[in-house]
Amino acid sequence: MAVQYKPTDKLSFVIANDYRLLQVMSRFGISFGFGEKTIQDVCRQCGVDTDTFLTVINYVKDGAEDRLQKVEHVSVKSLLGYLRKTHVYFLEYQLPTMRRHLLSSIDCSVKNEIAFIVLKFFDEYVDEVRKHMEYEENKVFTYVEKLLEGGAMSIEGMHTLSYHHESVDGKLNELKNLFMQYYPQKENNNELNSVVIDIYQTAEDLSIHCLVEDNIFIPAVKKLEHLNRQRRAVDEISGNETEPMAGDEQLSEREKEIVICVAKGMANKEIAEALCLSVNTVTTHRRNIARKLQIHSSAGITIYAIVNKLVTLDEVNV
Ligand SMILES: [Fe+2]
Ligand SMILES: [Fe+2]
Missing domain, CATH: 1.10.10.10 (Winged helix-like DNA-binding domain superfamily/Winged helix DNA-binding domain)
Known part of the structure; x- marks a missing residue:
């Protein structure tokens, strides 16, 4: 079994082993300047739940296998903050930046139909990702926030979340293939190569994001639903007043x-x-x-x- 990071490991050691974990760190709201501090010290200082941070980095570091993770110690609130920051990163930074790179690397003159199709394809893809993330923000995350406040649960929020990931995952791969198989070669392909590499990295990053939702977030929310249900049943039996229900x-x-x-x-x-x-x-x-x-x-x-x-x-x- 692969080595798992522990609360007492130094954060600098973790990042040195895999620079991609910098993304995870920043999406949890941890910034540079952690020096020689341990993971638990940095998390405490930044108000991040250490167990949740460790669960995510230990999952992501080996490429995030599509398998349910242990979520007993995961804080849904902390994970929700992480997912929200990841959405902002994709929608407000990474995808617009990729579009700018795409525009400057392809020939958008009227005669170049492939360039036009590539751009159209990309825009449609971004539109799908945006819709998916807005759905999560408006429906799923709002529902989870109510759960965190102790509100009633409906299984629908969690039920539908995992069924939307195929469209987010697949299209960027098609775009890469479109480039490699059909885009006309130029003498200097550096810029184009850099865009294709960017697409590869973004596709991987997005796919990991979906896997974190499927294999950590959803089970952690289901556990929270279960706990709320038990608490509510106890309240009912003991005649305690329950909070207004949201169902x-x-x-x-x-x-x-x-x-x-x-x-x-x-x-x-x-x-x-x-x-x-x-x-x-x-x-x-x-x-x-x-x-x-x-x-x-x-x-x-x-x-x-x-x-x-x-x-x-x-x-x-x-
Ligand atoms: Fe998401
Ligand atoms: Fe998602």
Whole structure:
């Protein structure tokens, strides 16, 4: 098994072994000037969770195999900050810089159709990456922030994240091939070579970013969901007040109607009659509600309905 870095290793030693880890360091918000300090000292000084930093560098240093990592000691908050900074790096620095290099290395005169196609291809690719990262920022990361505040969980945020990575991963490889196989050679190819190398490095960096999300972030968030679920169940049993839940936007209008009926103490047969549905349909809705909210008892549904203002306290059956 490959050597794993420890909290007591010097950060300078880690960077000397693999300069690419400088990127990881900077995305965690650690800057130069760490001298002879150990990883744990630098992390403490910069407010970075040491275990999370170590989990990421130990994963990335050997090229990030596509395999789930141990996440018991990972701080989701710290990792979220790291992923956000990585998005900013790609969208605001690396991809625009690559476009500038591309523009200066290819001949964009009107007659050069391949140059035009390459540029178009690149722009479409950046657009996909941007959409993907915006989706993560707006949907997934917002959801995770709510989880960190102790809010309710829906499995959808985590469920969909991993399914979007193929499009982010594959296209840069196609662009490299497009260059190498079809782009006309010039006498001096230094600039073009440098762009192709840049594409290789960016493709690798992006692929590692996706793997960190798939194999560290998602399992760590699932663990957090599990902990919140357990805590909420304990709260329910002990009658403690729970914080407002964030899952109601996941329910359809029909499901909300059923939640209201359950909170009022109606049985499935009564709900079916009141809403002109079959009992089977009501049962299916209730199963979906339980899955979406991760609440399986009528008492839990009643609490959910109250805190989300679907019913008033006077209406419920307690
Ligand atoms: Fe991402
Ligand atoms: Fe992603």
